[in-house]
Amino acid sequence: MDTDALIAHSRARFDHAVARRLLKEKYQARMLFAYRGGMWRAGPELQTTLLTCPDATAVILDLYENPVQVDTKELYAQSQQRWQEQMNAWLVEHEANNQRR
Amino acid sequence: MTRGALVFAFNNEQTDYVAMARWSAGRIRRHLDIPVAIVTNTDPGDPRVSGFDQVITSNAASGGTRWFEDYQSTVTWHNAGRVDAYNLSPWDHTLVLDADYVVCSDALNRLWDIDTDFLCHRKAWDIKTGQALDGLNTFGQTKMPMWWATVMCFKKTNVSQYIFDAMTMVRENWQHYRNLYQIDRATYRNDFALSIALGIVSGHTNLVDEIPWDLASVLPGTKLEQLDHDYFAIEHTSDNIRRTLGMSGTDFHAMGKSHLEKIIAAC
Numbered sequence: 001m002d003t004d005a006l007i008a009h010s011r012a013r014f015d016h017a018v019a020r021r022l023l024k025e026k027y028q029a030r031m032l033f034a035y036r037g038g039m040w041r042a043g044p045e046l047q048t049t050l051l052t053c054p055d056a057t058a059v060i061l062d063l064y065e066n067p068v069q070v071d072t073k074e075l076y077a078q079s080q081q082r083w084q085e086q087m088n089a090w091l092v093e094h095e096a097n098n099q100r101r
Numbered sequence: 102m103t104r105g106a107l108v109f110a111f112n113n114e115q116t117d118y119v120a121m122a123r124w125s126a127g128r129i130r131r132h133l134d135i136p137v138a139i140v141t142n143t144d145p146g147d148p149r150v151s152g153f154d155q156v157i158t159s160n161a162a163s164g165g166t167r168w169f170e171d172y173q174s175t176v177t178w179h180n181a182g183r184v185d186a187y188n189l190s191p192w193d194h195t196l197v198l199d200a201d202y203v204v205c206s207d208a209l210n211r212l213w214d215i216d217t218d219f220l221c222h223r224k225a226w227d228i229k230t231g232q233a234l235d236g237l238n239t240f241g242q243t244k245m246p247m248w249w250a251t252v253m254c255f256k257k258t259n260v261s262q263y264i265f266d267a268m269t270m271v272r273e274n275w276q277h278y279r280n281l282y283q284i285d286r287a288t289y290r291n292d293f294a295l296s297i298a299l300g301i302v303s304g305h306t307n308l309v310d311e312i313p314w315d316l317a318s319v320l321p322g323t324k325l326e327q328l329d330h331d332y333f334a335i336e337h338t339s340d341n342i343r344r345t346l347g348m349s350g351t352d353f354h355a356m357g358k359s360h361l362e363k364i365i366a367a368c
Contacts, residue, residue: 015344021231022317026206026351029314034214039313063313064217 038062187265222316242283250291267298321357
């Protein structure tokens, strides 16, 4: 890219509203993970469901509404780890976007 | 179980889809670490197809002509061969990608772990506005739900075969299905054929497993530039203000072929 194009880019206004949506889409996709043949979305909803299960194992529905027998503590730990990793990365990008004019 | 990507590339008067597929194949390998096969009418000995793991020769099947806004011209659309993906794919588990789908992340690798036979996108959204492409997420005058054939992930199972067989039936009886679904455009379109096929195979319940995120799209009227390997910028004007947006690590469908061609030519 030549200098003129770079200058033109720097003068254009950064679209913050759309950038937020873009980040949301990007990180929603990154919350997905496979476990015991099911597909799960890491986040509070899954983790709250797992916390309501008193036993070590439970059968719950995955994203595709297939029943899967899970180890509740194991799945909770995986979900929590992925959720926090991705939320942290999301925050870093969000703050970098906020610095743009 | 073998897995890989399949990219269809048939050049027309305006667009060098083979070059686009070659550029795309490099990105697919880098991010997804899977082999890439090209389906094309280009001679397998041609150096332009030397970068693929497999070259599958097929005749260019035209679905008609289509007006491309970014070229400001009508071009032949060699899109009708996509229904052969099931028979042509050398893999047990296949990711069919449009040549103009830009892979910038490993997001598609999650699809291999989903316990289902066939997956595609149900909804697309416009990166420029952040809004759903409402006009393009349905088809026909009755606004039937549309599934996108831009990204299809399938296993070689009976269900997948039924879907591709139904797509073939729609293609071969296009005029009938046009009338039935009240589709204005005469040109055959894979997205419509796929949507009709999924309707048939699901028993018209439209209960279809879909890719669990929406298809990010850059429309033909939006300027697209590549600033780094995986960092792209779009630029557009609204309310007399020139606006830019940078995106990194997000896969997207570059619907404006001319912008993508310029990016590829500059590489």
